[in-house]
Amino acid sequence: DTAVSQTPKYLVTQMGNDKSIKCEQNLGHDTMYWYKQDSKKFLKIMFSYNNKELIINETVPNRFSPKSPDKAHLNLHINSLELGDSAVYFCASSPYRGNENSPLHFGNGTRLTVT
Amino acid sequence: AQTVTQSQPEMSVQEAETVTLSCTYDTSESDYYLFWYKQPPSRQMILVIRQEAYKQQNATENRFSVNFQKAAKSFSLKISDSQLGDAAMYFCAYRRGREYGNKLVFGAGTILRVKS
Numbered sequence: 697d698t699a700v701s702q703t704p705k706y707l708v709t710q711m712g713n714d715k716s717i718k719c720e721q722n723l724g725h726d727t728m729y730w731y732k733q734d735s736k737k738f739l740k741i742m743f744s745y746n747n748k749e750l751i752i753n754e755t756v757p758n759r760f761s762p763k764s765p766d767k768a769h770l771n772l773h774i775n776s777l778e779l780g781d782s783a784v785y786f787c788a789s790s791p792y793r794g795n796e797n798s799p800l801h802f803g804n805g806t807r808l809t810v811t
Numbered sequence: 812a813q814t815v816t817q818s819q820p821e822m823s824v825q826e827a828e829t830v831t832l833s834c835t836y837d838t839s840e841s842d843y844y845l846f847w848y849k850q851p852p853s854r855q856m857i858l859v860i861r862q863e864a865y866k867q868q869n870a871t872e873n874r875f876s877v878n879f880q881k882a883a884k885s886f887s888l889k890i891s892d893s894q895l896g897d898a899a900m901y902f903c904a905y906r907r908g909r910e911y912g913n914k915l916v917f918g919a920g921t922i923l924r925v926k927s
Contacts, residue, residue: 727913737850737900739917752912784854790913799846800915802856 699723702787702803709777710811717772717806719787726791727751728770729800730762733784745770774808782810815905817918824893825926831878832888832921834903844906845879845886846915851899859901862886890923898925 702719709715721728729752730742744752745764759775774781784807788800815836824830836845847859862870862879870877874891890897903918 729914737920739902739920741914741916744912744914746912752914786856788856799858799861800856805854805856807854 700787700789700801700803702785702806704806705804706807706809708809708811711777711779713777714773714775715777715808716774717785717787717808719770719772719803721768721787721789721801723789723801724791725789725801726767727789728764728767729788729790730770730772731786731788731802733786733805735783739786743770743772777808777810779810782808784808815903815916815918817901817903817921819921820919821922821924823924823926824890824897826893826895828893829889829891830893830923832890832901832903832923834886834888834918836884836886836903836905836918838884838905840908842908845877846904846906847875847877847886847888848902848904848917849897849899850902850920851896856902860888893925895925895927898923 700721727746729744731739733739741754742756743762747767748764761773764770784805786805787803790800791798817834843864845862849857849859860870860872860875869879876889878887900920900922902920904915906915
């Protein structure tokens with residue numbers, strides 16, 4: 697009964713391919729996020745959705761397209777993968793209408809390797 | 812822009828000793844929230860402790876406590892009686908308000924090594 701689950705855990709693919717990472721949360725949260733952790737471990741937000749509506753888009757290349765079919769799911773599709781896309785991608789969720797003191801709950805990450 | 816600075820890329824501590832990890836942040840907002848997350852080699856992101864900016868009292872969670880100095884914009888983490896399981900990357904994070912999507916802005920992290 698993992699709270700925030702993302703699949704796959706590892707993804708190895710070649711440049712130019714298109715791939716998707718799926719994320720689901722069973723916490724009843726309204727808001728979901730995608731973060732990217734680069735090779736230096738720096739974590740940076742990419743997107744945030746609240747009840748299926750995009751609320752944050754942090755100047756991410758348009759090769760990255762998040763899709764939220766419902767508030768429990770936020771998938772990340774990446775087109776024309778590049779070497780620089782290699783990173784760990786984290787999905788997270790939090791209550792939106794709740795206290796901002798509520799922490800983000802993170803998934804276990806997807807390590808994407810582009811060769 | 813809101814930034815979070817962790818000036819110590821790496822720290823070491825002897826088992827059972829105390830260590831303090833530094834964090835400073837820059838903001839013009841008056842109401843915000845601060846967090847420390849731990850990332851062990853398993854790469855899970857685990858919440859360690861949280862602090863509301865409007866509270867003057869420093870947060871404490873068992874062996875973990877913070878020294879929150881709002882005027883100085885400082886939010887350091889103290890780990891007492893360090894254990895081998897505390898070895899991990901520690902991230903300080905600043906959370907913006909609802910109008911900014913409640914997003915977390917992270918520092919660059921501090922690697923904590925625990926020596927036996």
